[in-house]
Amino acid sequence: MAKLVSLAEGVADLVRDGDVVAxxxxxxxxPFAAGHExxxxxxxxxxxVRMTPDVIYDQLIGAGCARRLVFSWGGNPGVGSLHxxxxxxxxxxxxxxxxxxxxxxxxxxxxxxxxxxxxxxxxRGYTGTDLPGHTTNIRPITCPFTGETxxxxxxxxxxxxxxxxxxxxxxxxxxxWGITGVQKEAVLxxxxxxxxxxxIVDELEPVPGQVVLPGWAVTAVAEVPGGAHPSYAHxxxxxxxxxxxxxxxxxxHRDTFRAWLDEHVHGAGAMA
Amino acid sequence: MADWTADExxxxxAARQLRDDTxxxxxxxxxSTAANLARATHAPNLVLIYESGxxxxxxxxxxLSIGDGILADTADAVVSVPEVFNYWLQPGxxxxxxxxxxxxxxxxxxxxxxxxxxxxxxxVRLPGAGGAPEIAASCGEVVVIVRxxxxxxxxxxxxxxxxxxxxxxxxxxxxxxxxxxxxxxxTDLGVLEPDPITCELTLTRLHPGVTREQARAATGxxxxxxxxxxxxxxxxxxxxxxxxxxxATKSDGRRP
Numbered sequence: 001m002a003k004l005v006s007l008a009e010g011v012a013d014l015v016r017d018g019d020v021v022a023x024x025x026x027x028x029x030x031p032f033a034a035g036h037e038x039x040x041x042x043x044x045x046x047x048x049v050r051m052t053p054d055v056i057y058d059q060l061i062g063a064g065c066a067r068r069l070v071f072s073w074g075g076n077p078g079v080g081s082l083h084x085x086x087x088x089x090x091x092x093x094x095x096x097x098x099x100x101x102x103x104x105x106x107x108x109x110x111x112x113x114x115x116x117x118x119x120x121x122x123x124r125g126y127t128g129t130d131l132p133g134h135t136t137n138i139r140p141i142t143c144p145f146t147g148e149t150x151x152x153x154x155x156x157x158x159x160x161x162x163x164x165x166x167x168x169x170x171x172x173x174x175x176x177w178g179i180t181g182v183q184k185e186a187v188l189x190x191x192x193x194x195x196x197x198x199x200i201v202d203e204l205e206p207v208p209g210q211v212v213l214p215g216w217a218v219t220a221v222a223e224v225p226g227g228a229h230p231s232y233a234h235x236x237x238x239x240x241x242x243x244x245x246x247x248x249x250x251x252x253h254r255d256t257f258r259a260w261l262d263e264h265v266h267g268a269g270a271m272a
Numbered sequence: 273m274a275d276w277t278a279d280e281x282x283x284x285x286a287a288r289q290l291r292d293d294t295x296x297x298x299x300x301x302x303x304s305t306a307a308n309l310a311r312a313t314h315a316p317n318l319v320l321i322y323e324s325g326x327x328x329x330x331x332x333x334x335x336l337s338i339g340d341g342i343l344a345d346t347a348d349a350v351v352s353v354p355e356v357f358n359y360w361l362q363p364g365x366x367x368x369x370x371x372x373x374x375x376x377x378x379x380x381x382x383x384x385x386x387x388x389x390x391x392x393x394x395x396v397r398l399p400g401a402g403g404a405p406e407i408a409a410s411c412g413e414v415v416v417i418v419r420x421x422x423x424x425x426x427x428x429x430x431x432x433x434x435x436x437x438x439x440x441x442x443x444x445x446x447x448x449x450x451x452x453x454x455x456x457x458x459t460d461l462g463v464l465e466p467d468p469i470t471c472e473l474t475l476t477r478l479h480p481g482v483t484r485e486q487a488r489a490a491t492g493x494x495x496x497x498x499x500x501x502x503x504x505x506x507x508x509x510x511x512x513x514x515x516x517x518x519x520a521t522k523s524d525g526r527r528p
Contacts (some may be wrong), residue, residue, distance in 0.1 A: 026324050026353060027339020028505075051353070075399035077337035078300055082399075089397040101385070102324060103401040105357040112354050124362055125406045128435035128447040134391050149448065179324045179339045185475045209350060234341055241336050 002172020002218040009039040010194045010222045012122070015046075019159040021071075022049040022190065023056060026075060026181025027077060031164040032056050032270065033227035034196050038266045039063045049158055051107045051182060052077070053249050055230070058084040059265070061097060062257050068098040070156070072107045079244050083251040093254065101135055106153045111182050113155035114189025120152045161190035164228045165213075166235060168197045169204050173216035178234030180211050187213055196224040198236045274481060276507050278356040278460040279419075280515060281479045283309060284507040286370075286417045286458040294367040295319040297407050300338045302417045303370035305518065308334060312514045317426045321366060325351045333521030346406035357403070361410050364450055369411030373418045374398050374428045378472050378493050379443075380416065380454035381437025382408065383429035391431065399432050409432035412453040420459035426492040463504065472496055477504045 005013070015021060015038055023031050035056040037048075047068040055075055059065055062084030074085050088097035109121035122141060132138040132151075141152040159252070163183040165176035167238055174182065174195050187193045195213070200223045204212075215221075230243035249261045279332050285304035290296055292315040300309045301390075308331065311318045320329045324339040328348030335343050344350045349444075351359075356518060360366060375383035388395025408414055418424060436454045437443055454473075457464040463477035474496040475487050480503055488495045507515070 007374070027337045028324075028341070028344075071400065071403035073400045074397075086397045090394065101400055103405045104353065104403040105362070105406040108354040108357055112358075123406075123447075124356070124450070125409065126411065126441070127449060128393075128432065128438055129401070129405050130385070130432045131401060131405065144281060178341065178344045179326065180352055181324065181339075184352065185354060232341060234344065238341065239336070244337075 002215045003220045004170065004172060004200065005049050005220045007033060007037050007196060007222045007224050007227075010220045011041055014017070014160050014192045014194050014219060015041075015043055015162070016159070018045045018048060020047040020065065020222070022156070022158040022186045023232060024050060024161065024181060024183045024186040026052065026179050027222050027239075028181070028232060029176060029228050030054070030056055030174070030177040030231035031162045031196055031227060032229055032231065033224045034162045034164070034194065035060055036268065037147050039065060039261070039265050048069040049156060051104055053084065053085065055244065058082040058251055059261070061085055062251070063261055064092070064094040066097060070100040070102070072102045072104045076244055076247060078249055082250045083248070084257060087254070089244070100137060101131060102138070102153070103131065104186050106138065106151075108182055109154075110153050110156035111185035111189050113153070114157045115185045118155060120154050122150050122152055125151050148220070158186065158187055159188040160192040160194065160198070161186045162194045163187060164196045164224070164233065166198050166233055167204060168195065168200050168221045169215070170200065170202065172218050172221040172223065173204060174213040174218055175204050175207060177207050177209050177210040184211050184213065188217065190215065192219045194219060195221045197221060197225040198225055198227070199223060210266055274506065276512055280507060280512065282419070282458055282460045283418065283515060284511045285361045285463060285479065285504060286415065287313065287511070289415050289458065290368065293317045294295055295321060295365065295368055296325070296368040297321045297328045297361060297366045297403070297411055298370050299372060300335070305334060305414070306417060307370060308518055310517050313348035321356070321360065323353065323356055325353055325356050327360065328352060334518050336522065350421070352483055354391050355495050357406060360446055361406055364410055364412065366410070367412040369414045369451070370414050371404055371407060371414060371434065373416060373424065376416065376418055376457065377426060377429045377436075379438060379440060380457065380466060381429050381432050381438065382416070382434040382436065383431045385431040385476060387430050388510045394474060404434040405456055408436070408453070411451045416454055416457040418459055419456065420461045420487065420490045422490060422492050425490060427453055437466060439518055440492065441469070467496065474498050475501060476480050477502050479504055493503045
């Protein structure tokens with residue numbers, strides 16, 4: 001059964017310096033509040049994993065929490081570049097950032113292999129691109145049945161995966177729906193997991209198309225209403241598109257970014 | 273003076289490339305705008321597939337991101353990201369891949385990764401691959417939409433993120449890529465198509481008011497021009513009305 005915790009307790013217990021950490025969410029249900037708590041608790045040397053490192057990873061990278069990034073697309077969706085990510089790659093600010101770069105299909109399959117308890121995944125991908133030349137975790141493999149050359153990518157097994165979902169019950173069984181990205185795979189691939197939810201309820205009502213993670217498959221659940229803001233939680237909140245647009249100007253310069261971080265993350269105090 | 277912009281012409285020309293009753297893997301930005309324009313005009317049964325897992329999305333306004341709630345609300349099915357790539361894209365179930373580019377070369381190879389310097393210390397770090405390498409490899413054909421200028425249309429891309437025709441004829445087959453590759457490139461100046469023999473992108477159509485010299489001057493290699501170089505049709509009043517109404521839906525930032 002998952003432990004019900006506060007956000008601060010959950011991050012303190014489950015996210016450690018030097019960890020491989022995945023905060024997943026595909027535009028929808030991005031665990032922003034948990035990311036901010038990781039910044040507030042001053043985690044260092046993290047290997048951040050995520051298919052689409054968008055604004056929350058821009059914030060974690062700019063705050064100096066990350067040593068390495070494993071990803072497949074780093075941008076501010078619908079807006080433009082991630083300036084803190086670019087500053088780290090192009091100018092090593094606030095510290096150098098090592099990259100391990102994949103395609104979405106490669107990353108998704110790495111999580112699938114991790115969740116499946118297999119050492120690697122196989123896909124027909126990457127062929128002819130320059131990605132294998134820069135990422136040793138992309139290798140050719142011969143099909144033992146047909147002789148076809150395919151691509152192998154190793155399983156991703158984060159030390160801890162953090163996701164946000166709509167609801168959980170008091171046993172920590174988690175319900176999520178709408179666009180669910182790779183959250184289920186990322187949780188099942190990880191050694192530990194923290195799920196923040198909009199609300200904890202006595203009984204979960206079935207919802208069409210829901211994904212359920214049983215309480216015994218999750219390490220800890222924290223009730224964090226609005227924990228996905230500025231992304232959204234289908235059925236609870238809408239995406240704050242103004243925030244994403246405004247982030248472009250905030251993140252463009254180191255001083256405006258630091259001022260934002262001081263006011264909205266360090267100054268905000270732990271939620272829940 | 274035309275009463276439409278170069279970007280509008282480009283978007284309309286791209287929308288016209290999409291046929292009704294086909295499935296299209298759509299990226300956010302210009303591809304999404306053009307695909308939704310096509311669906312609202314000549315291709316009402318165009319199936320829009322977004323990599324967030326939304327199959328058959330039918331938004332009545334332009335989504336502001338790949339995972340906009342309107343896509344899930346209006347989709348035939350919402351599936352996981354591994355499913356989109358493994359079950360739908362990889363086996364060749366999607367007819368058209370619709371891609372943008374930061375750099376494009378004469379063989380239609382696309383770079384969205386790094387520009388200048390080397391990979392570890394680039395001049396400009398771009399977002400990266402996302403779904404594009406496998407879209408370019410596996411869709412029945414690829415439509416590219418990109419503004420044409422010397423920064424973008426480059427002799428060699430600095431990084432091959434997604435393969436067009438590789439180094440030329442036969443290269444896709446040698447690499448084992450199953451999809452047909454870029455069928456057409458739509459720019460703000462005109463339309464390019466691969467030469468059937470050399471696979472080299474060839475200017476086949478100009479947008480109204482654009483000259484071949486302009487197109488050649490905006491291309492970083494010696495641009496081949498088709499013998500029967502034609503001028504395309506300007507946007508119709510209906511296309512412009514629908515496109516502008518779609519664009520107007522983006523300005524309301526409070527909607528999800």
